[in-house]
Amino acid sequence: MALRKILLGAVLLGSAALPSSGEAPKKEAAPAAKSFTGATANLAPGDAAGQWTRQARDYANTRYSPLTQINTKNVGRLRIAWSFSDGQMYGHEGAPLVVGDTMYLVTPYPNIAYALDLSKPGAPIKWVFQPNPDPRAIGKACCDKVLRGWAYADGKLIYNLLDDNTVAVDVNTGKEAWRVKLDDVTKGPTMTMAAFVVGDKVFVGSSGGELGTNGWFQALDVKDGHTVWKAFTNGPDDGALIGPDFKPFYSWMKGKDLGVSTWPGEMGKQGASAPWGWVSYDPDLNEIYYGTSNPGPRTPSQRPGLNLWSSAVFARDASSGAAKWAYQFTPHDEWDYDGVNENVLIEIPWKGARRKVMVHFNRNGFAYTIDRKTGEVLVANPFGHQNWAKNIDLTIGMPVINDAAHPIVEKKVTNICPPDIGVKNWNPSAFSPRTGLLYAGVFNSCMDLNNHIVQYIPSSPYDGMEMQRHAGPGGNWGDFIAWDPVAGKRVWSIKENLYVWSGAVVTGSDLVFYGTMDGWFRAADARTGKVLWSQKLGSGITAAPMTFVGPDKRQYVAVYAGIGGGAGVLRRERGFMPGGNTLYVFSVDGNGIGNGTTQLTQAGAPAPVSVPPAAAHN
Amino acid sequence: MRPVVFALALIATPAFAQVTADTPNPLAGNADAIEAGHGLFGKMNCAGCHAYDLTGGMGPDLTDPSWQYGGKPGEIYHTIAEGTPRGMPAWKDKLTGDEIWQLVAYIQSRKQ
Known part of the structure; x- marks a missing residue:
């Protein structure tokens, strides 16, 4: 009962910002959490504490779990309770979903879905769904054949296939409910992002920043997958759903058809700007937020102009898709600094008032705290090592670029920081409403860059960057950091050998979990950054961890170990591990449904499908 | 002039x-x-797929001894001309036979 009370308190504290909750936090149950910043978050839709029904757990993308069974005192006793190998060798990036008594997993290409029954010993397979995507997609995906997550809604598991289809699987039968083809993979675009569901809509976007694609984002109907609205990133205003409601904060983003006029000729059509990252949603404003990729080609001298709306973030009305505002983080991006990283929606104290903001760790090395009603940048400070810009001039919202950082065609320019993959990539951060801090895996590296002129040849790369990457100051390639989004500074950091390319999850007991590319899964004290527990796994970790309560009322923590994706750029570095495909599930002392002297093999579970051997390359 | 070159x-x-x-x-x-x-x-x-140093990225490393579709010059020629089921485009409509052999010669010169 005491435990139940604490859990309830954590839930109520977490949802205190929910205007519709109608319940005041109970004083006696609220933990005495002291926030570093006073930042809070709306944790809608307010799922039951033990469930994890969407990739980032909530619309705001906090990856905050109110669970407290596993805490700073017993975390050192975490052991593997059970594991599950899915047989696919491309990079694993998503987090499992737990809905009711079932866990849902989807592999990288060929995007096989598994439902596991958590109520039975060993979590046996309930069903397997094999969608058989077009193998030609393999040669079109720039950065491994990955999938960053999947969604649950209306009794369906909904996710993207690498070959530009979105598919929905009936969770009761494991059979296909619908499938819609959204683009032509033979021309270059793929789909790798995690579908994101709000109400009756599922939001999806295209990948292909290096393939001369024409990036788009759309809302599909959860019932049958038909397109409700579609917005291209570039091109004329009508195709981008830019109309009278569009009010960017800064004057240089105001004007007609800037998605055409900020490019030479028709180049915006091959300008990529693909929305391949995360989506977040504010239920009060009914707005969604998502970012766009680098412009194509990557050689900037071929596309003079701002290249709107590449390397930017859009705020759109979720129902109509009408653009409300946009902000281009890296105007005329010269270094491949995509703007697709997660936008974490929080509320902060700011000059005596509360402001609804988003926090965005950009590839370019600046962490932006942006008013999400207006698009005004409140804070933009470096969260890691960079030297391409002196600062972001907040009076105009533009970077002040270091002259020595401009690429030159057919000439090596040395020591530009960060390289193309950024100070942080798509690996999602977490936010705790208890500490008021964000937690993120970051990179510390630079590049020597030689640019080449490229021509647009449909279905082939439209790129032009030749580079060598090296570790930044200090010699370590990465860190895991805690970030104050109000002051714009690091609170603590943990040095790691390689890039920290995993997601993070933070709990109501002030534990933050992350993984390393050399195979360590760690729990740290969210307040101090002290590592309290580590477990070496079978492969490097480039996936997002999560935590849930099983039908046995026990808290588990789960993460995939299956290195891949963009992390492959370090595949020749010491410590980089072989690929893998195993989900590890941890509990205190390893107790639970996966072991013990009394466990019997469960009869009647369907055999896994026969799967093709994974390719030996990435 | 052009027919002569073609004949050559x-x-x-x-x-x-x-x-x-x-x-x-x-x-x-x-x-x-x-x-x-x-x-x-x-x-x-x-280079967009195989890297400017041929060591791979989006596509396979062309300098190592591992060849998914065969590493003999005629096999490499065929792969470039016809493409692969895994998404490498077919280049026979964009390159002449001579040009494909030039690419094969370059790849052969870089093999470990």
């Missing part, structure tokens, strides 16, 4: 259909051909 090309190198796995590269080791292949490797976006 036909004489110099086997036509697409005549190339088999065991067909030797008529341009192997030819410095001019290797340099021309180097240029094509960048110009035709090969």
Whole structure:
């Protein structure tokens, strides 16, 4: 009962910002959490504490779990309770979903879905769904054949296939409910992002920043997958759903058809700007937020102009898709600094008032705290090592670029920081409403860059960057950091050998979990950054961890170990591990449904499908 | 002039259909051909997938001993001409037979 009370308190504290909750936090149950910043978050839709029904757990993308069974005192006793190998060798990036008594997993290409029954010993397979995507997609995906997550809604598991289809699987039968083809993979675009569901809509976007694609984002109907609205990133205003409601904060983003006029000729059509990252949603404003990729080609001298709306973030009305505002983080991006990283929606104290903001760790090395009603940048400070810009001039919202950082065609320019993959990539951060801090895996590296002129040849790369990457100051390639989004500074950091390319999850007991590319899964004290527990796994970790309560009322923590994706750029570095495909599930002392002297093999579970051997390359 | 060049090309190198796995590269080791292949490797976006140093990225490493579709010159020629089921485009409509052999010569010159 005491435990139940604490859990309830954590839930109520977490949802205190929910205007519709109608319940005041109970004083006696609220933990005495002291926030570093006073930042809070709306944790809608307010799922039951033990469930994890969407990739980032909530619309705001906090990856905050109110669970407290596993805490700073017993975390050192975490052991593997059970594991599950899915047989696919491309990079694993998503987090499992737990809905009711079932866990849902989807592999990288060929995007096989598994439902596991958590109520039975060993979590046996309930069903397997094999969608058989077009193998030609393999040669079109720039950065491994990955999938960053999947969604649950209306009794369906909904996710993207690498070959530009979105598919929905009936969770009761494991059979296909619908499938819609959204683009032509033979021309270059793929789909790798995690579908994101709000109400009756599922939001999806295209990948292909290096393939001369024409990036788009759309809302599909959860019932049958038909397109409700579609917005291209570039091109004329009508195709981008830019109309009278569009009010960017800064004057240089105001004007007609800037998605055409900020490019030479028709180049915006091959300008990529693909929305391949995360989506977040504010239920009060009914707005969604998502970012766009680098412009194509990557050689900037071929596309003079701002290249709107590449390397930017859009705020759109979720129902109509009408653009409300946009902000281009890296105007005329010269270094491949995509703007697709997660936008974490929080509320902060700011000059005596509360402001609804988003926090965005950009590839370019600046962490932006942006008013999400207006698009005004409140804070933009470096969260890691960079030297391409002196600062972001907040009076105009533009970077002040270091002259020595401009690429030159057919000439090596040395020591530009960060390289193309950024100070942080798509690996999602977490936010705790208890500490008021964000937690993120970051990179510390630079590049020597030689640019080449490229021509647009449909279905082939439209790129032009030749580079060598090296570790930044200090010699370590990465860190895991805690970030104050109000002051714009690091609170603590943990040095790691390689890039920290995993997601993070933070709990109501002030534990933050992350993984390393050399195979360590760690729990740290969210307040101090002290590592309290580590477990070496079978492969490097480039996936997002999560935590849930099983039908046995026990808290588990789960993460995939299956290195891949963009992390492959370090595949020749010491410590980089072989690929893998195993989900590890941890509990205190390893107790639970996966072991013990009394466990019997469960009869009647369907055999896994026969799967093709994974390719030996990435 | 153009028909003459075309005729010379036909004489110099086997036509697409005549190339088999065991067909030797008529341009192997030819410095001019290797340099021309180097240029094509960048110009035709090969480097976008296989990297400017040929060690791979989106696509496989072309310098190591592992070949998914065969590493003999005639097999590499065939892969470039026809593409692969895993998404490498077919280049036979964009490159001449000579140009493909130049690319093969460049790749052969970089093999470990």
